[in-house]
Amino acid sequence: MSILNIKNIHLSIEDKSILKGVSLNVNPGEVHAIMGPNGSGKSTLSYILSGKEGYELSSGNIYFDNKDLLELSANERSNQGLFLAFQYPVELPGVSSMNFLREAVNVRRKFLGKKELNHLEFVKEARRLASSMFIKDEMLKRSVNVGFSGGEKKRFEILQMMLLEPKLAILDETDSGLDVDALKIVSNGVNNYKGKDNAVIVITHYQRLLDYIVPDYVHILADGVIKKSGGPELAKIIEKNGYAGIVDAA
Amino acid sequence: MQRKHNDFSKAIKKHVNENYLKDDDRRSFLNNFSDWPSPTNEKWRLSRLGKLARKSFIPYVSSSKKIKETSATNEDFFSLVFINGIFCKESSDKLPKEIEMSFLSAKDLISNLRDVNNRSVLNHPTLNITGSCFQDFIKLKIKANCSIAKPIELLQTGNCPHNSIHPLILIEVEKNSKIKILEKFKTNVALNAPLQILKLEKNSKIEFIKFHNDDSETTNLSLLISFLKEDATCNIFNLINGGAFTRSETHSYLKGKNSSMNLNCVYLSTDSQHHDVTSSIYHDFPNCNSSQKVRGVLNKNSTGVFQGKIRVEKKAQKTNAQQMSRALILSDKALSNSKPELEIYADDVVCSHGATVGELDEEQIFYFLSRGIDKQKARFMMIEAFLSEIIEESVDKVFLDEVLNETEIAFKKILEN
Ligand SMILES: Nc1ncnc2c1ncn2[C@@H]1O[C@H](COP(=O)(O)OP(=O)(O)OP(=O)(O)O)[C@@H](O)[C@H]1O
Ligand SMILES: [Mg+2]
Numbered sequence: 286m287s288i289l290n291i292k293n294i295h296l297s298i299e300d301k302s303i304l305k306g307v308s309l310n311v312n313p314g315e316v317h318a319i320m321g322p323n324g325s326g327k328s329t330l331s332y333i334l335s336g337k338e339g340y341e342l343s344s345g346n347i348y349f350d351n352k353d354l355l356e357l358s359a360n361e362r363s364n365q366g367l368f369l370a371f372q373y374p375v376e377l378p379g380v381s382s383m384n385f386l387r388e389a390v391n392v393r394r395k396f397l398g399k400k401e402l403n404h405l406e407f408v409k410e411a412r413r414l415a416s417s418m419f420i421k422d423e424m425l426k427r428s429v430n431v432g433f434s435g436g437e438k439k440r441f442e443i444l445q446m447m448l449l450e451p452k453l454a455i456l457d458e459t460d461s462g463l464d465v466d467a468l469k470i471v472s473n474g475v476n477n478y479k480g481k482d483n484a485v486i487v488i489t490h491y492q493r494l495l496d497y498i499v500p501d502y503v504h505i506l507a508d509g510v511i512k513k514s515g516g517p518e519l520a521k522i523i524e525k526n527g528y529a530g531i532v533d534a535a
Numbered sequence: 536m537q538r539k540h541n542d543f544s545k546a547i548k549k550h551v552n553e554n555y556l557k558d559d560d561r562r563s564f565l566n567n568f569s570d571w572p573s574p575t576n577e578k579w580r581l582s583r584l585g586k587l588a589r590k591s592f593i594p595y596v597s598s599s600k601k602i603k604e605t606s607a608t609n610e611d612f613f614s615l616v617f618i619n620g621i622f623c624k625e626s627s628d629k630l631p632k633e634i635e636m637s638f639l640s641a642k643d644l645i646s647n648l649r650d651v652n653n654r655s656v657l658n659h660p661t662l663n664i665t666g667s668c669f670q671d672f673i674k675l676k677i678k679a680n681c682s683i684a685k686p687i688e689l690l691q692t693g694n695c696p697h698n699s700i701h702p703l704i705l706i707e708v709e710k711n712s713k714i715k716i717l718e719k720f721k722t723n724v725a726l727n728a729p730l731q732i733l734k735l736e737k738n739s740k741i742e743f744i745k746f747h748n749d750d751s752e753t754t755n756l757s758l759l760i761s762f763l764k765e766d767a768t769c770n771i772f773n774l775i776n777g778g779a780f781t782r783s784e785t786h787s788y789l790k791g792k793n794s795s796m797n798l799n800c801v802y803l804s805t806d807s808q809h810h811d812v813t814s815s816i817y818h819d820f821p822n823c824n825s826s827q828k829v830r831g832v833l834n835k836n837s838t839g840v841f842q843g844k845i846r847v848e849k850k851a852q853k854t855n856a857q858q859m860s861r862a863l864i865l866s867d868k869a870l871s872n873s874k875p876e877l878e879i880y881a882d883d884v885v886c887s888h889g890a891t892v893g894e895l896d897e898e899q900i901f902y903f904l905s906r907g908i909d910k911q912k913a914r915f916m917m918i919e920a921f922l923s924e925i926i927e928e929s930v931d932k933v934f935l936d937e938v939l940n941e942t943e944i945a946f947k948k949i950l951e952n
Contacts, residue, residue: 335905338897363907375902379920388916389906396907428920429902445906 286351287312288453288484289334294345296326296333303329305509306345311453314481318495318520319488321506322528327488328372330506331457335369336362350452363389364396366452370442370459372488377429382441385429386411390448414447417477419470435462443474454478455486460494472497492524507532540588543664544569550594551667560641564666571660578655581840581872582782582811587754592725594668595619595698611933612688612717615673619693619724620700622671633681634714639672639705647705647732651760655815656786661758665701665730672703679709679736686715686742686933691729693722696752702729708739708767715742717934720757720777723750727778731759735767737791742770742931746941748777751806755781765791765820772929774938775802775810776945782811782840787825789817789851795824799929801922801942802829804837804869805949815844818851818881825855830925831862832918833869834949843888844876851881858888863895863921865914865949911950918946 289311296304303326311317321327332340334347336359347354349367357365377385390410391401402410412422418440430438439459446454456475460468475498479485487498495503495517503519505512505528512531513519523531547565555561571588572579597619613634616626630636644666648656656662677683693700700722708714720727727749735741749755755778761769773783787796802810816825831839841860862871873890895917903913922942930938 337901337905359901359904360907360909363905369905371902371905375898377899377902377917377920379924380916385903385906385916388908388912392907392909449906 287348288350290348292346292348294333294347295343296329296340297343298329298339302509304333307506307509307511309504309511311484311486313484315502316479316485316487316498316500318500318503319486319506320490320503320520320523322532325506326509327506328457331369331372331455331488334362334455335359335367360392363449364393368446368449368451368454370439370446370454370456372457372461374430374438374442376431378431380429382425382427382429383408383411386425386445386448389445393449411448415444418444418447418474420444436464436467439463440467440471443471447474447478450478452483453486454483455488457488458490459487460489460491468494469497492520495520505531540570541591543571543588546593547664547668550596554596558641560645561667563645564641564663567658568660568663568667572658578813578842581842581874582780582809582813587726587780590725592697592699594664595670595693595695595700595724597621597670609688612686614688614690616690617671617692617702619695619698619722620670620702622673631683633678633683634687635676635678637674637676639674641666641672643674643705644672644703647734648760650762650788650790651786653786653815656758656760659758659784661728661730661756661784664699665703665728665758668699669701669703669730672705674705674707677706677708677712677714677739680711682713683715686717689716689718691718691720691722691727693724693727695724697725699726699728700724702727703731704729705732705734706741707734708736708741710736711738712736713740715931715933717744717746717937719746719748720755721746721748722753724753727753727755727757729755729757731757733759733761733769735761735763735769735794737764738766739764740768740770742934743772744930744934744938745771745773745783747773747775747781747783748941748945749781750777751779753778755783757781757783759783759785761785761787761796763787763789763791763794763796766793767791768795770797770929770931771799772926772938773798773800773812774942774945775800775812776804776949778808780809782813784811784813785815787814787816789819789823789825792820792822794820797826797929799826799828799925800830801925802831802839803942803945803949804831804839805834806837807835808837809840810837811840811842813840813842815846816856818845818847818854818856821850821852821854823851823854825857827858828925828929829860830922831860831871832865832922832946832949833862833871834865836866836868838869839871841873841890842876843874844878845886845888846878847881847884847886849880852883854881854884854886856884856886860890861921862892863918864892865895915950918950919943922946
């Protein structure tokens with residue numbers, strides 16, 4: 286029984302064909318890496334999955350946890366356990382991180398039939414997980430992502446993932462802009478969250494991340510399709526040779 | 536072709552003749568009012584009074600019959616209650632001995648405005664109709680060297696849909712004194728035309744919060760004039776959400792060095808409401824600060840206006856003046872206008888101004904959605920953030936909860952469909 290089943294999806298934006306028949310199956314307990322040249326549609330795929338407006342398919346189907354994903358609105362998808370760590374996290378001036386996180390966590394808990402956390406309970410939990418991500422309390426008092434460094438934003442995304450405990454986490458270039466230590470922290474966070482009942486899709490350009498978060502499968506997205514799939518060794522080949530021989534134009 | 540105006544100048548002439556025949560000082564204000572400002576008047580171009588001009592109403596006169604009184608209940612304030620612009624002693628709290636209250640005449644009004652020479656003030660309809668038609672002219676004097684911790688609450692109520700009302704107050708803060716005031720306009724009248732004068736003596740301070748929350752048919756034309764001496768600080772925060780048409784106009788004269796005028800505002804508009812924040816700050820002395828920051832949220836067919844003027848005289852070196860207006864538009868029929876006016880004659884000054892008008896950002900909304908928070912809640916949290924930033928920056932601690940609360944009620948209302 287798969288967590289995510291993408292069946293032959295097509296998408297165009299403003300008459301430009303971006304995805305031309307992508308299929309992908311993700312089972313519980315698996316880690317999939319998606320690689321591919323700039324502009325090949327990796328982030329687009331993550332937006333389709335998370336239900337962003339303007340990213341409606343022209344054809345194809347997606348099933349998430351045996352439900353028709355395309356029937357769900359963006360917030361419902363999150364409620365059901367789909368999480369996206371943004372390539373470019375969005376700043377929310379004036380919205381305190383703590384309030385934002387609490388709202389998100391309580392919506393998810395409500396959906397799962399769990400009791401909502403009161404302010405104190407929540408603060409305790411948030412601080413505990415934040416410290417495991419080396420995020421200072423002071424940062425949680427600030428507006429969401431405002432004035433956060435590149436690396437802090439990425440760690441804050443992973444903190445949100447930990448708090449929301451999704452079934453499927455899609456990490457879009459969470460490694461970019463991280464220093465070596467932060468890369469380890471983030472990878473640790475992901476590895477601790479990963480279990481037999483959930484799954485992770487990591488979108489990355491670098492083999493480096495995959496030394497820490499070891500994928501079961503590596504897929505190359507190029508020219509609107511998954512050009513090639515393989516094991517971790519595929520990432521190493523690309524690290525060495527680039528996309529030559531895989532991608533038409535490379 | 537303009538539709539016919541009701542002749543309000545005739546109505547007030549009659550009113551003054553009937554009630555204050557011998558009062559030449561009132562008549563001097565009366566003579567300055569011939570009609571409502573026309574749309575060709577630059578100061579009123581963006582906020583037109585045609586609808587008011589066509590309405591038929593006369594100034595309110597107190598009748599002997601007892602009106603049902605709202606009485607002050609809030610323990611946290613010294614409350615002063617006004618009904619239809621008339622001070623209501625029975626419903627009001629007794630003031631502490633540091634605050635002296637008295638009643639003034641039209642002559643006193645003239646003498647207190649001696650230093651004003653701007654045409655936009657002298658020709659302002661509120662000045663002239665309230666100067667001629669007021670019933671009570673209250674003066675509150677905060678004696679020197681007093682810091683009064685418990686705030687004053689001015690409750691401006693009213694219920695006479697076919698009348699204009701003319702609240703008139705002078706607040707004088709003597710040197711080294713501090714006072715905090717919360718004023719609430721909550722009237723159901725044809726026209727609410729409050730005139731207020733603040734005089735801040737050396738090193739005095741006022742924190743002044745004003746809620747403009749009149750009935751949906753009411754026009755409110757508030758005019759506030761403040762004078763600041765050396766080292767004085769005047770912090771005013773306006774919340775405008777009521778009325779069919781509300782214009783809150785302020786003129787501040789910085790008449791001593793190191794004085795500081797902060798005039799920030801939030802307006803929340805929906806349906807066909809029109810809200811106008813007009814302010815002029817006159818920097819006449821060196822080393823003074825001023826800030827005019829306005830944030831508006833507009834839904835449906837509403838319109839918002841910010842006209843902010845900063846005038847820096849030649850000798851007002853080292854002036855620091857900031858002005859910023861931001862409007863959030865929630866409907867494609869809502870409109871916000873902003874008109875900065877900077878007249879700077881000194882060379883060593885820091886002046887900044889800017890204006891933005893925008894919609895809620897879709898990328899930001901999507902970030903909320905991606906975390907499971909629904910669209911309605913996301914909009915709510917974003918508007919709350921937009922407003923609380925300025926409120927927290929502008930409002931004194933003692934009023935913060937009340938202002939946040941009142942704002943939340945108001946913006947929940949404008950989010951309704
Ligand atoms: N909203 C949009 N409007 C127009 N074009 C878009 C939009 N979204 C994506 N595209 C285009 O789709 C293509 C794929 O973009 P996408 O961001 O998915 O690439 P990517 O694989 O994530 O690239 P990178 O590795 O640089 O992050 C690009 O050519 C991009 O310009
Ligand atoms: Mg991308």
